[in-house]
Amino acid sequence: MKLIPTLEWRENHLLLLDQRLLPVEEIYLKCRSTEELAEAIRTLAVRGAPAIGIAAAYGAVIAAIETPESSSFQQDCSGLLDILAATRPTAVNLFHCLDIQRKILFSSTSRTVAIERLLLSAHKLREEDLDASRAMGQFGADLLPDDCTVLTHCNAGGLATAGLGTALSVIYEAHSRGILSAVYADETRPLLQGARLTSWELQKAGIPVKVLPDSAAASLLISGAVDAVITGADRVALNGDSANKIGTYPLALAAYEAGVPFYIVAPVSTFDPGSPDGSCIEIEKRGRDELAFMGGRRILPDGVGVFNPAFDVTPVKLITSIVCERGVISAPNEIEW
Ligand code: MRU
Secondary structure (H helix, E strand, C coil), rough: CCCCCCCCEECCCCEEECCCCCCCCCCCCCCCCCHHHHHHHHHCCCHHHHHHHHCCCCCCCHHHHHCCCCCCHHHHHHHHHHHCCCCCCCCCCHHHHHHHHHHHHHHHHHHHHHHHHHHHHHHHHHHHHHHHHCCCCCHHHHCCCCCEEEEEECCCHHHHHHHHHHHHHHHHHHHHHEEEEEEEEEECCCCCCCHHHHHHHHHCCCEEEEEHHHHHHHHHHHCCCCCCEEEEEEEEEECCCCCEEHHHHHHHHHHHCCHHHHHHCCCCHCCCCCCCCHHHCCCCCCCHHHHHHEEECCCCCCCCCCCCCCEEEEEHCCEEEEEEEEEEEEHHHHCCC
16 A cells, blocks of 8 residues: 655655645645744644644654754753644644653753654654554454445545554555445535545545535435445544544434444544543634635625534444554443543
8 A cells, every 4th residue: 555645754854745735736845943834733734633743743853953952952942842732732642742752852861862862753653653554454444344335524544644544544454355345535624624635545546435515424324325434533532532523423423323333443642541531622613714715715704703613522422433553442332441
């Protein structure tokens, strides 16, 4: 399986495949400063929980390079890590990776040592994410029947990770086993990660995909055309409640009503021991322009307000199984977590 070149470290900067421009243009964005990377994360040039975390891990290297040698080097560099931590609140991978990097920063004996160790650690986090993706693909594909049709939401593929994916890794593996019949991808309003990114990725991999409006998913599910719904997650709470792209919760409700299994695929780095249940997960609210404009054209009258949460929480009772790199958590609702 050819990996998606989502992000790549080059000598002293991070190259990001600019996801704001896909599928029309495949252009790489150079991030040489913490502020450039923070802006790339805020504006979704890089996005998806694991990819944000890995980008921030490389961001810690950029921060250390940017911070001059001085007696307050560690504190000054740590202040730059705070800028990265403040970019997006929901995906826990961001905080997980920054915590790892901060510990390395404060245990390094000099600026040079810190830069070297932070870079090794970022490479390691990237490799671990790829290994996790491969394992989740295997475990997840084992759950699928022969000749199956799946529905996914948002983009939980190579673009959202170090290059392979969570939900899409399962789809890639099902395809390579010859058990995949069809894939449907919700367009994923308002930023269209399903239409722009998932369809681009699957097409590149030679997997036929049909895109549907989010509002058509319930009709599709109740028609009996889909064998499984598979999505990623931005944060899995201790009780199994899972935050993911807005529209995942109604999809899970529709799957429940239609009797279709609903699978969350997420690495252990997306599990948050600090969130006892979904109500503790901070949901990012995004700006008005994402709804007020479509294709550069204004579609809302001036003065009309918006409600634009980027994520919702699917309660564990609607989740059939959670797949991670260590295996499958079946019937997570029945587990004493
Ligand atoms: O706002 P985004 O595009 O960063 O949201 C991404 C998602 O919700 C993904 O489904 C999630 O991060 C899992 S990615 C493997």
